[in-house]
Amino acid sequence: MNVQQRIGGSSSLSPAGKAYTEALAQYITNEKIQDLIVWTSQMEQTISTAANINAPKEQWKALNGIHAGIFEGLTFREVAENYSEEFAARGRSKYYYRYPGGE
Structure with missing residues (x-):
């Protein structure tokens, strides 16, 4: 979910997200972690989050968010209003729930 509260997709970081990346990079630098390798998904926001970290x-792909199928780009409110049965099913079992047309 992004700052527009939309499900899925890859988006740029918000100003708060950018500030977080700077703080995260400074924290990691201060920790002096030996042989650190940073894993990210292939999504823009995770790549941007790690960009300032001085490490390989x-x-x-396995870290990418799941594809929300027909709900990609919708808000949870829109899903609740227009797909109430699916919204309830997801609420009952988020771990096992599969988005229609998605994962």
Whole structure:
């Protein structure tokens, strides 16, 4: 979910997200972690989050968010209003729930 509260997709960081990345990079620098390798998904926001960290980076598709199928780009409110049965099913079992047309 992004600052527009939309499900899925890859988005740029908000100003608060950008400030967080700077603080995170400084924290990691201060920790002096030996042989650190940073794993990110292939999504823009995770790549941007790791960009300021002074360490090798690897992008892993397995870390990408799941595809929300027909709900990609909708808000949870829109899903609740227009797909009430699916919204309830997801609420009962988020771990096992599969988005229609998605994962």
